[in-house]
Amino acid sequence: MFAYRSTVFGTLARASAAIAVVAATTFASAAADAGTLNVNVSARANQRSTWQDAFDKFKKANPDVDLKVSYIDEEAYKVQIGGWLATDPPDVVSWHDGERMAYYAQRGLLEDLSADWAKDGWNDQYASVKGASTWNGKQYAAPLGYDAYGFFYRKDLFEKAGIKSEPKTLDDLVAACKKLNAIGVQPIAVAARDSWTLAAWFDYLDLRINGNEFHQQLMAGKVPYTDPRVKKVFTTWKSLMDNHCFMENALSYDVDSIAPVLVSGKAAMMLMGTFFSASFPANMKQNVGFFRFPVIDANVPMAEDGPVNVLLIPAKAKNKADARRLLAFMETPEINAQLARGWGQLPSNNKAAEPDDPISKVGFQTLANTSGGIAQFYDRDMQKEMADEGMKAMQQFYSDPSQIDMLLARLETTRQRIYKK
Structure with missing residues (x-):
């Protein structure tokens, strides 16, 4: 019995010592990390x-x-x-x-x-x-x-192409694209390798065609992707492609590599958030303007993306x-x-003090005077899995715009699977 108790007490003593060492080590580590x-x-x-x-x-x-x-x-x-x-x-x-x-x-x-x-x-x-x-x-x-989103544009290229004012409607934008193409300048740069840049195009076309209330219903998974209103977003987008509004090889460019295209004058415009102004050299900023996404349907209140x-x-x-x-x-x-x-x-x-940068001022006034609502952004307003599939489909659409119906049918199958969960 004595031998048994000695063994037990010895084991307990060793365990206590080990616990003390662990506790001391843990305390020292916590103190070091505090x-x-x-x-x-x-x-x-x-x-x-x-x-x-x-x-x-x-x-x-x-x-x-x-x-x-x-x-x-x-x-x-x-x-x-x-x-x-x-x-x-x-x-x-x-x-x-x-x-x-x-x-x-x-x-x-x-x-x-x-x-x-x-x-x-x-x-x-x-x-x-x-x-x-x-x-x-x-x-x-x-x-x-x-960020406020809108079009950055080169003022000198607009002047060279004979574009008298910032486009206010989609027809104005298409007309500007035609004038820029005529002088050998690609109208709109797109960093399509980063799929979220295409999501900005989807957001604005949907907001201008269908309005923010519909847009938020779509973001919440409550509208089928086969709805004619969703298809109209893509057919309108395709009409801009058919009018040669976008740069070539856009899927080869991400946001970090697209700035030189604008700085060098190879393209004249880009839809992007105000943060992108930091990509322009200081001596060039006075030559860069910024305007809100044009009106498509005058009966639809103007809504904007304003991601935080x-x-x-x-x-x-x-x-x-x-x-x-x-x-x-x-x-x-x-x-x-x-x-x-x-x-x-x-x-x-x-x-906080209002921004004094000219582009930020335009963005500030755009959001401050928006009557149609402010969305966060496609992949910030939607469940991640659905957003990822949607942006993948946008890249495929950009690569081959003839596949609209097939892509929308696939997205609808995905929507039913995700939101049924």
Whole structure:
């Protein structure tokens, strides 16, 4: 009996010692990580200096925080973020509002920030984008800048082609395309290798033809893709192709490689968000104009895309206290305005200074005076799986526009499968 008890006590003693070592190691590790704040950011090369300047200001104001930032290419980021959130995420990630945020919130992968919205005054300062940052009555996102979408255009090429004014209607746009083709300039550049750029075309054609109410019903999976109104979007798009409005080999270009096409004067226009203004050299910006997507049906109220970029705290983040400090800092009117200015975006904080950049001013006024509603964007208003299939179909349509009926039938089969779930 004594021998048995000795063996048991010896085993317990060794176990206790082992537990003490593990506990000490865990405590030391936690202490070491307590001041480390890991942040993953989706950023193009020309956006990183703006991010870094804001992060440097945060570090100066919070010297006790060891801030570690990883910049990741946008397309790779989209693929990787789901894996981070589900397994071992950083403490803060950049992302998109609307359905893209809700997709992860409803899976329990994001921290509830409702208390931060109340405590830090965001309910007032970010009232216009609160809805896009909310899922199931709670806020999960800290808004940054947002984009207005429209046409960038080269003023000198318009003048050379004899285009007297910015196109106000679709007929005006087609007429401008014909004049540009006549002087050997490709009318509209398209970075179709990034499928979301085609989604901007789908959004605007649908918003101008069918209106925002129909568009949101389609985004919610409540309208068949075989509906004649959806087909009209694609047949209108095809008519622009038939009139040679788009550049050649568009599927070979992504957003990072398309800017030289406009800078060199090989193309005259491009439908894109205001953030794209950062792609133009400073000495060229005075020669670049910006106008809203033209009217197609005068009876349809003008709606716009105004996607919001955000910061999120993953539910499994290790340093949520410092993550909240960073978000509170980034959401101040001064930093929100600074970020928007550096990215060529619009500040979403209503106490931030209005933009002074000419293109951003046009975008600001466009969204401020929009009567038909503001959509987030095709792949931000829709369930991810459906959005991915839709954008894949758009690339196939762009490659072969004769396949409209086949593509719409396939998308309808996909819609029924996804939304039946």
